[in-house]
Amino acid sequence: MESEAIERQPWPRWIVAVVVLAAGAITVLLLALGSVGADVAQVLALTTTLLTAPLSVWGVGSRLRSGRTRNPRRKVVIIGAAAVCGVAAAAALWFFGGQADLNVTGDTMLSRSTGLADGDRVELVGLGSVHPFAPPRRDNAKIRFSLRNQDRTGYCVGPAVVEFVLAVDSEPPDFGNPARRAHSGDEVDLDLSAATRVAAVHARVTMPDKACRVDLQLDRVLLYN
């Protein structure tokens, strides 16, 4: 009999262990990747859904055809509990380890961003009540920015330099001693570890052509340890 043949083949338990371990490892990895992990997770979730949906339909169909309707309840409970434990362990690691990068681009804005002339200064500020630098949620910030000349005339962006100044715990910014100097498209790293209450990040645009006006945009602001 076909059904008896199926009964004689035990479910390979090592597969369950492998699946649980893999799920846990992937979860930990995604969390460790920080904001990038969220993007990867979305892709994996979509792929998994697309793959498992037809497999489930196929599996139900096979059982109906074979007349096998036994509900493997115990196994489902074990697998579910193991998956929950894996996710919980990963989440605990993330919360208490605190090592994941934080993408705070959406929480950061500029005090002024358009029509900047040579010598103009701006400050990176939080959005509403959320301020990623007060207190700094990580020891370092990685900022990628770009400038744009909205006119068709003038060579403004190429020679423009943006100087970043860090003012810690309400100290006034010292533009005579910028922490970093960078061109449009560059990424700068700032050490925020000296700040206990607030790390204020200021930027100043310098351009050789005084008639130039540029827009400054934050492309990515990442906090990391």
Add this chain to the structure above:
Amino acid sequence: MSHRSTAMVVAVVAVGLAVTACSTPSEPDRSPDIIHIGVQTDQPGLGYFDGQVRSGFEYDMANWLADKLGRKPYFVDLKPDAREIALRDGGVELMIGTYSQTDAREREGVAFVGPYLITQQGMLVRATDPATDPEAVRSSGTVCAARGTTSFDQLGELGYHPFEGTGDGDCVRLLLQGNTVRAASTDQLILRGWANADQRLRVIDGVFGKQERYGIGLRRGNRDLCARVTAALKEYMLSGDWETHYRNHFATAPGPGTKPDVNGLNRCS
């Protein structure tokens, strides 16, 4: 106005009208020993061609650089609005013709070696015009500038009433003809060349707008050529010939800021 000046203006205008017809060689010599350089022909002092002889600072510089590169220059006459097309299509390898480096042109795929000269936009009027500064023209007249130039774009950005000419020579012709335009506008150095050639014209004191940083245009991505031209240009600017050529064509020493810092030339990327 002297007979010589009149003849020069007539010749420049004629060349300006005819330049499109003679601009593209029918069968360009693609020998590796030849370098095709796009130039302009209606800018006395910088790039001028009377049909027989080419003269101007940019021709002298182009010959100097081609010699340093070990290649013979072949000049291709181009209107301003044909420069990007010629670079993109490979009609020319280099563009040396009052070609201002801009962010917009870089975004559109042009790379620049330089700058080799810095100037700013000015205004040319008839000698009888009472205007004393560019502001006086803004609200009371139409200003001609060549199509495809930063000068034309900037007139619009700054609230002037621009009139589109096919080239600088076309704008000067319209200015001399009568009431179509009140002024012609382009870079101050070019305008001084025109005023020197025709006493019926006068350059208004004062410049406006952004810096015009003349660069040698080439198609982006050709890093080898970019590096070799940059090295040659640096050598040219340090040799003393830059100053000699400038004095030969403008009869004066360069003003402050006209010669760029040789250590500040663009990096090839």
